[in-house]
Amino acid sequence: MILSYAIWTPIVFGLIILFYGSEKPTAGVRWLALVGAVLGFIATLPLILQFDIANPGMQFVEKISWIPRYDINYYLGIDGISVWFIVLTAFINIIVVIAAWEVIETKVSQYMASFMILSGLMIGVFCALDALLFYVFFEATLIPMYIIIGVWGGHNRIYAAFKFFLYTLLGSLLTLIAMLYLYNVTNTFDILAWQNARLDIVEQILLFAAFFMAFAVKVPMWPLHTWLPDVHVEAPTGGSVVLAAIMLKLGAYGFLRFSLPIAPDASQYLGPFVIFLSLVAVIYVGAVALVQKDMKKLVAYSSVAHMGFVTLGFFLFSPLGIEGGIVQMISHGFVAGAMFLSIGVLYDRMHTRQIADYGGVVHRMPAFTAFAVLMAMANCGLPATSGFVGEFMVILAAVDYDFVIGILAATALILGAAYSLWMVKRVFFGTINNAHVEELKDLNCREYFLMAVLSICVIGMGVYPKPFTDIIHPAVINLLQHVAVSKL
Secondary structure: OHHHHHHHHHHHHHHHHHHHOOOOOOHHHHHHHHHHHHHHHHHHHHHHHOOOOOOOOOEEEEEEEEEHHHOEEEEEEEOHHHHHHHHHHHHHHHHHHHHOOOOOOOOHHHHHHHHHHHHHHHHHHHHEOEHHHHHHHHHHOHHHHHHHHHHHOOOOHHHHHHHHHHHHHHHHHHHHHHHHHHHHHHOOOEHHHHOOOOOOHHHHHHHHHHHHHHHHHHOOOOOOOOHHHHHHHHOOHHHHHHHHHHHHHHHHHHHHHHHHHHOHHHHHHHHHHHHHHHHHHHHHHHHHHHOOOEHHHHHHHHHHHHHHHHHHHHOOOOHHHHHHHHHHHHHHHHHHHHHHHHHHHHHHHHOOOEHHHOOOHHHOOHHHHHHHHHHHHHHOOOOOOHHHHHHHHHHHHHHHHOHHHHHHHHHHHHHHHHHHHHHHHHHHOOOOOOHHHHOOOOOOHHHHHHHHHHHHHHHHHHHOOHHHHHHHHHHHHHHHHHHHOOOO
């Protein structure tokens, strides 16, 4: 029942907060949300503590009949690939609740409830072993996110919310058609049964294309990435953190759960095409990030480039590549979350995100600058930070696959360093040119706590990634053995 607790604890708390209402004094709501988020996080810890590393299959399985006529079940289970994402989601949820403590003053209960429900739904995506249940959770994550962007976002929030919704929905409809087709072939919605279904190459390519649409938009892969910078700029700080840290991972996770095991021949056939798109993402989007004037936009483009690394790693079909991709996803959760929090800290004080409005922040906020520079370093993949581990593994796998691809992937690190340090130089160092920067106050206890916790995660994972890779490794080997067997 552990998985059900992990999914439903935040959702139930979210609903309680929603009905409790916003008219009453708001402090109670905040504490209630914090308790819910912490309990949700505690519910996920047994998954790591009781996880059997020797077993590459599904663990903590729950299965209850839901719609018997169509063989649709409430069917949950996790393997080494999904376990860390569940813990990360619950962890980021606590961070978001604390980050919004003083910043959000209107409709506090709805804000907190949206995030709590969103957290539960995203955990549901990572646990679902029934395709229809997966689809319900996958689509349902859109609703709270749409509300978060559309209600608490910036000036242009309605445009951003619509763009986000339409892009993601369009891709997902094709996925639904693919799922119904697979149901017709196998008479079940069980994902594990689908992974063993015999399909010819045409079927596989069409299914791969349908899944690809949904997951590539979600990741977002180039050229379907245009919604992400718009949404990030308009979303409130908490929304950006969740979007970057967890939501983008749903797409990449979908590749590992659906595309690769269900259509292995098509995946290998179309692998070079996906590698090409990933390389374009890491190089071209990295170059686009260099010229951004808005800090959030810069970090949003950097997210696209980092996720390009992930998809590149997945389609090299080597244990190192896929593990590197998964480690990069977990690391990006910490790093991108922390970068958006840092931008949020500056925005709460100055109400501008333009890089040109800053300069010399270090003179007024030395503690904050130390954290922000550390995160920028982790973003460009400095050794001993978590950002390095995943990127190093992917580049190693790429060199092993093809030397040229390895070189191209490694150029991304140079671009990553260029835009991260360029932003740091202009925002934090130099002379103070703006009178408002003179008035800045350093981090308060709440912000200090958030940044310190995320810094510990980033450095801890960078110095000692073994607990992560140990759990991931058996499941990845199992996946690759499955993909290596042709279905033709």
